Amino acid sequence: MEKILTKKSFSKWVKKLESYKIYAPVKNDDLWNYEIIDIPESIQPDYPNTVLSPKKIIFPQREIFLEFKASNEEGLEVKEILPEERPAIIFGVRPCDARALTLTDNVFKGDFEDPYYWKRRNQTILIGLTCNIPPSFDCFCLSVGGSPHSKDGLDILMTDLEDKYYIESLTKKGNQLINLAKDCFEEPKVMDKKDLEKIQANSEIQIKRQIKDIKKIPKKLKGMFDTPFWDKESLSCIQCGICTYLCPTCHCFDINDEVASSAPLKGKRVRTWDNCQFPDFTMHSSGHNPRPDKASRLRQRILHKFQYFVELYENFQCVGCGRCISKCPVGIDIIEVLDKVRDYGL
Amino acid sequence: MVKVEDIKKEAKRILKEGKVKYIIGYKKSTNGLMSVPAFIESPEDVENLIWDPTCVYNLTRFLVDEKRRKAREKNPDERPVGIVVKGCDSRAIIVLLQEKFINRENIYVLGISCETTGVLDEKKLLKKLNGKKAEKVEYDEKDNFIITTLDGKSKVPADEILAERCLECRANFPVINDILFGEKVDRKLDNRFKSLEKIESLSKEKRWGFWKEQLDKCIRCYACRSVCPMCYCDECVVDTINFAVTADTTAEEKAQRIKWVEKSPTTSENFVYHFVRAIHLAGRCIDCGECERVCPMDIPLRFLNKKMEKEAKELFDYDAGFDPDQPSLVSCFKDEDPEDFIR
Amino acid sequence: MDYNVYIPKLAKIIEIKEEVGGSRPIKSFRTHFINKNDFSHRCGQSAMISVLGKGESMISISSSPLVKDYLQFSILKMGRVTTALHEMQVGNVIGIRGPYGNGFPIEEWKGKNLVFIGGGIGLAPIWSVLNTALGKREDYGDLILIYGARTSKDLVFNDELKELKKKITVFLSVDVEEEGWKEFVGFVPQNVTDKKPSPKNSITVTCGPPIMIKFVIKALKDLGFEDEQIYTTVENKMKCGIGKCGRCNIGKHYVCKDGPVYSWAQLKNLPQEY
Numbered sequence: 001m002e003k004i005l006t007k008k009s010f011s012k013w014v015k016k017l018e019s020y021k022i023y024a025p026v027k028n029d030d031l032w033n034y035e036i037i038d039i040p041e042s043i044q045p046d047y048p049n050t051v052l053s054p055k056k057i058i059f060p061q062r063e064i065f066l067e068f069k070a071s072n073e074e075g076l077e078v079k080e081i082l083p084e085e086r087p088a089i090i091f092g093v094r095p096c097d098a099r100a101l102t103l104t105d106n107v108f109k110g111d112f113e114d115p116y117y118w119k120r121r122n123q124t125i126l127i128g129l130t131c132n133i134p135p136s137f138d139c140f141c142l143s144v145g146g147s148p149h150s151k152d153g154l155d156i157l158m159t160d161l162e163d164k165y166y167i168e169s170l171t172k173k174g175n176q177l178i179n180l181a182k183d184c185f186e187e188p189k190v191m192d193k194k195d196l197e198k199i200q201a202n203s204e205i206q207i208k209r210q211i212k213d214i215k216k217i218p219k220k221l222k223g224m225f226d227t228p229f230w231d232k233e234s235l236s237c238i239q240c241g242i243c244t245y246l247c248p249t250c251h252c253f254d255i256n257d258e259v260a261s262s263a264p265l266k267g268k269r270v271r272t273w274d275n276c277q278f279p280d281f282t283m284h285s286s287g288h289n290p291r292p293d294k295a296s297r298l299r300q301r302i303l304h305k306f307q308y309f310v311e312l313y314e315n316f317q318c319v320g321c322g323r324c325i326s327k328c329p330v331g332i333d334i335i336e337v338l339d340k341v342r343d344y345g346l
Numbered sequence: 347m348v349k350v351e352d353i354k355k356e357a358k359r360i361l362k363e364g365k366v367k368y369i370i371g372y373k374k375s376t377n378g379l380m381s382v383p384a385f386i387e388s389p390e391d392v393e394n395l396i397w398d399p400t401c402v403y404n405l406t407r408f409l410v411d412e413k414r415r416k417a418r419e420k421n422p423d424e425r426p427v428g429i430v431v432k433g434c435d436s437r438a439i440i441v442l443l444q445e446k447f448i449n450r451e452n453i454y455v456l457g458i459s460c461e462t463t464g465v466l467d468e469k470k471l472l473k474k475l476n477g478k479k480a481e482k483v484e485y486d487e488k489d490n491f492i493i494t495t496l497d498g499k500s501k502v503p504a505d506e507i508l509a510e511r512c513l514e515c516r517a518n519f520p521v522i523n524d525i526l527f528g529e530k531v532d533r534k535l536d537n538r539f540k541s542l543e544k545i546e547s548l549s550k551e552k553r554w555g556f557w558k559e560q561l562d563k564c565i566r567c568y569a570c571r572s573v574c575p576m577c578y579c580d581e582c583v584v585d586t587i588n589f590a591v592t593a594d595t596t597a598e599e600k601a602q603r604i605k606w607v608e609k610s611p612t613t614s615e616n617f618v619y620h621f622v623r624a625i626h627l628a629g630r631c632i633d634c635g636e637c638e639r640v641c642p643m644d645i646p647l648r649f650l651n652k653k654m655e656k657e658a659k660e661l662f663d664y665d666a667g668f669d670p671d672q673p674s675l676v677s678c679f680k681d682e683d684p685e686d687f688i689r
Numbered sequence: 690m691d692y693n694v695y696i697p698k699l700a701k702i703i704e705i706k707e708e709v710g711g712s713r714p715i716k717s718f719r720t721h722f723i724n725k726n727d728f729s730h731r732c733g734q735s736a737m738i739s740v741l742g743k744g745e746s747m748i749s750i751s752s753s754p755l756v757k758d759y760l761q762f763s764i765l766k767m768g769r770v771t772t773a774l775h776e777m778q779v780g781n782v783i784g785i786r787g788p789y790g791n792g793f794p795i796e797e798w799k800g801k802n803l804v805f806i807g808g809g810i811g812l813a814p815i816w817s818v819l820n821t822a823l824g825k826r827e828d829y830g831d832l833i834l835i836y837g838a839r840t841s842k843d844l845v846f847n848d849e850l851k852e853l854k855k856k857i858t859v860f861l862s863v864d865v866e867e868e869g870w871k872e873f874v875g876f877v878p879q880n881v882t883d884k885k886p887s888p889k890n891s892i893t894v895t896c897g898p899p900i901m902i903k904f905v906i907k908a909l910k911d912l913g914f915e916d917e918q919i920y921t922t923v924e925n926k927m928k929c930g931i932g933k934c935g936r937c938n939i940g941k942h943y944v945c946k947d948g949p950v951y952s953w954a955q956l957k958n959l960p961q962e963y
Binding site for chain 3: 065066074076082107112115251252255257265271276285288290300303304307
Binding site: 029052061235239240245246256272279283285286287293326327329330336 | 375376377378380381382383385403407408411418469473477479563565566567568569571572573585586587588589591592593595600608609610611612636639640642643644
């Protein structure tokens with residue numbers, strides 16, 4: 001379904017969506033992030049990238065799995081805690097971040113479906129916004145199969161045409177939202193469609209960064225496991241969790257018991273984000289660590305994204321949002337690393 | 347500003363003569379304006395070295411890596427490591443020496459005086475340029491930065507985009523060095539704790555509210571800890587497992603390790619993490635500002651450490667990172683110390 | 690989705706046996722689910738054991754799938770969770786989720802001789818497959834067990850081993866000389882070289898510490914075993930057990946889900962990250 005929504009009608013539409021929990025990018029001090037908002041008057045089309053992607057809503061940093069307590073009958077009682085049942089809408093999703101969720105879906109489905117992830121995923125509607133201008137200097141979505149107007153994973157894609165939005169509804173869920181306020185929308189004219197095509201074509205030209213010949217990289221990486229390349233590339237890495245926590249596709253986690261009282265026993269089992277750059281991530285109880293240094297941990301990050309994930313799901317585990325580059329405390333640039341991988345030994 | 351050619355000349359010499367095994371310095375990044383840490387191993391690579399207002403990093407943090415790497419090597423290269431330091435960074439070396447974490451003979455210090463200027467705050471610059479990309483930033487020696495963007499050049503007063511710490515700098519000149527670049531220039535500083543005034547003026551409740559809001563943002567990426575040259579402990583209290591496990595570590599020892607902080611980024615856990623860190627840095631932090639710079643969530647961490655610095659000064663007349671022979675604040679006491687519990 | 694993969698099923702400890710004492714103690718726990726459920730495992734699979742309040746640990750199931758009365762876990766005291774387990778009494782309740790992993794392809798091994806090679810606690814996963822082969826004795830050829838530990842006191846399933854000797858060939862070893870020990874003295878790989886099991890129509894299953902596995906494989910290769918005849922298990926740090934939390938991978942393989950059983954033909958092509 002394709003529609004036109006004037007900027008004036010935008011808030012009228014949003015008011016009709018009251019029953020949903022609504023998230024949109026919000027600026028606090030100088031930082032943009034997705035927050036729950038009451039009335040999203042208007043989405044600013046030129047906001048830079050949010051620090052965290054909508055991953056933080058679908059796969060929150062802390063998820064309570066279950067509660068446990070001592071009980072007289074069986075000695076122990078375990079209660080499953082599932083996320084609250086409440087449909088949500090995320091406005092202003094960058095196309096890359098929506099694509100990221102389609103990649104993460106692969107991990108959380110399969111033989112063992114993750115009930116927490118899917119509960120949140122299924123009750124969330126993603127409304128994207130075309131990146132008319134790149135939200136970051138380090139965007140490289142085109143290199144990894146995305147684009148500034150990619151529709152993957154979105155329910156609706158909005159494109160800013162100055163005084164109005166071009167609305168492309170892509171799923172049943174999207175259609176439903178539009179049908180809730182039919183009178184807010186107009187039919188697109190031929191001119192609108194032309195404007196849309198122009199803007200979307202132009203949005204691609206503005207992506208300046210790219211990884212050339214990326215298709216060669218997975219195979220190349222396969223032969224580079226035991227090379228000194230990783231020692232050199234990781235010299236400046238400080239082993240923080242920024243690249244992975246900010247990455248919209250990184251999904252690694254930890255599970256821990258948080259005890260409120262030890263006698264009588266009472267507590268929660270929670271999932272929290274974890275990441276492959278922390279030394280304790282793979283350390284055995286014995287003290288043995290299969291990834292003992294930062295070279296092996298940087299290698300894991302790159303290989304997971306550009307080799308293992310490709311072998312498993314035929315897609316890079318990267319959407320080119322550029323967060324890991326922009327926010328790396330020591331300027332490690334994944335594009336540069338991959339360029340070097342491609343040219344290694346040539 | 348010091349000319350990079352002078353630094354290159356010396357770097358080339360010490361590498362050629364085999365005086366150092368490598369040099370930690372700055373080079374240009376591949377993704378824009380800011381510099382990145384460089385590890386220069388051969389005289390040919392010296393050409394990559396740069397020195398400009400984007401050289402923000404406190405490179406002494408990499409001395410911690412160097413020490414660990416060396417400990418793992420069977421036949422380590424015993425030559426010193428060359429390291430480029432600014433005045434503030436040089437104070438970190440003093441603390442590491444004072445705490446005997448590094449030895450003087452293991453480092454060759456290329457000290458650079460910031461003279462009349464300092465380094466940029468990238469976030470301030472980005473704001474100043476309204477999101478436009480800077481290509482180059484130069485110092486005009488008259489308290490201005492000349493910024494080149496695609497639209498041309500513009501002049502900005504240095505104070506507007508200098509890093510906060512540079513505005514309160516008390517060590518624009520390296521405290522320790524093997525070779526020195528630049529002049530010692532005295533700079534006027536009315537109040538070294540000026541940035542604290544606003545937050546100190548708040549009521550207790552308001553301050554609590556401020557810190558709760560700030561620390562609730564924390565995603566526990568531990569970048570502040572990872573970038574800090576003083577956070578070199580083998581095991582950190584916030585880690586849930588023992589790192590220093592040997593074959594002799596018993597199961598009980600591992601099982602009894604207390605989880606002081608949960609991994610959950612909740613208010614209480616975030617407070618414990620940041621306050622434990624702040625207290626462990628009291629009398630050790632030399633205000634390089636790296637923790638605040640790297641924070642992806644823009645938490646004003648420097649306030650915490652600055653406040654501890656102020657406490658150390660006011661209570662014990664203690665200044666960190668100027669004298670390697672001075673006993674460290676938290677491991678000594680004096681008769682005139684204000685609290686009498688230790689006597 | 691009516692079933693939550695992360696919720697453990699509660700089970701009561703019905704029997705605890707001290708296998709090994711000293712500073713690296715091992716205990717065997719037999720457990721019984723409190724509520725009836727469809728838990729059924731294959732040889733070589735593992736389960737996530739919960740001590741609520743302490744956490745979870747991936748432990749291999751040492752009882753045979755042929756045994757229906759209980760699940761058995763033989764556990765070396767190593768960290769937070771296993772220490773808590775060692776402090777437990779009969780009647781205490783733990784959580785179990787699983788079973789996880791691929792298990793041994795014992796159906797493919799029908800008609801073959803099976804050579805089991807174990808070191809220390811590594812006998813636990815072997816125990817499951819060995820007892821299954823014993824239970825279906827007519828399906829397999831010769832069964833041989835080569836097993837060793839640091840000292841005779843560190844051998845697990847001591848009583849059962851005595852019984853086992855009456856049924857199949859068992860070669861035991863201890864690492865260093867001790868009084869009264871009449872069998873082989875030396876490391877397990879040396880015992881393998883010494884006993885020279887025949888590669889003819891045989892499959893070997895090796896479990897134990899990584900360094901032992903490495904040298905056993907070398908010894909087996911020297912004896913003429915093909916890569917496809919050599920099976921072993923890999924161990925890595927695990928949290929979810931279902932291939933999602935991201936820490937136990939070697940290459941694209943998640944050891945929890947795709948392992949822990951690998952033939953040497955598979956394993957030698959994977960990164961050495963275990």
